[in-house]
Amino acid sequence: MKALPTLAKPLIVSFAIIIVLSGLSAFYLNTPSIMLIPILCAFGLYCVFDYELVYYVLIFSLPLSKEFPIIGNSNLSLPAEGLILVLAFIYVISLIFQRNYDLGLLKDPMIIVLLLLYCWAVFEYPFSIEKLRTLKYIIAKTVYYLVFLFLTFSIIRSKNDLQKFIYAYTGGLFVGVIFTVVIHAKDGFSFENINYISSIIFVNHVYYAAVIGIGIPLIWFLLKITLKSSVKRSWYLKFLLILFLFALITSYTRGSWLALIICIIFYKIMNYKK
16 A cells, blocks of 8 residues: 555544544444445545555456446446546545656657647537537546546556556456356357347447457467466466457457457567567
8 A cells, every 4th residue: 555645644534533423323323334434434545545456446347347328318338437437536536645746658749649639629618519518528538538548657567567457357358258158158159149148248249359359469468478487377378368269259240350360460560570
């Protein structure tokens, strides 16, 4: 856990007050469930100062998330987008209290371009015809930039961090794929029912193939950097690679097949130039 800064002391005092008040309320009202309040507050306080666990839970949930209607025509992809909102809030709070600003990311030209596009969207808002839609776009951009740009940059700083990121993503993907493959096997790996079967966990068979297509190069990368002495890890990664390849083939999604072939060709060309 990161060291608590001086400005975090009011949070500790507030937490102690919450515990006392919750205990007194639970005693006088004879309602033990009130003691859940300080437990939730403790978890929230922990996340503010050590949000890596929540971040990796988000990465784990990415391939397993599905859209659910919320208000009007708006949808929310759960649990991923719910965790993104939580992490964006936690990241802002942690910046306020820890004051740990790393501006090295702003030196990258691509990041500058992304931020300029974001600023342009904000500038366009007063002149937009559909202000609600523009506002939703700006809010979505804000939370995604906070989590997948700035927060990710503060967490993924080494090869070891990158490996944890990949293991989190492929771990969630493995859970969904193994379930889908088992159900699909009972159906004889039929082409007709793959969309229905994959939609039990994933959005549809196209999304199912897409997230697998992302996972395969990541597994290949881990295999390339895994030490030969790590026999168990190597066998696990080989099993995942074979499983994902089989799931991709039986997803019957030609676009993903083609994308993987192009990826292999591109990889060969890049290595040939070296």
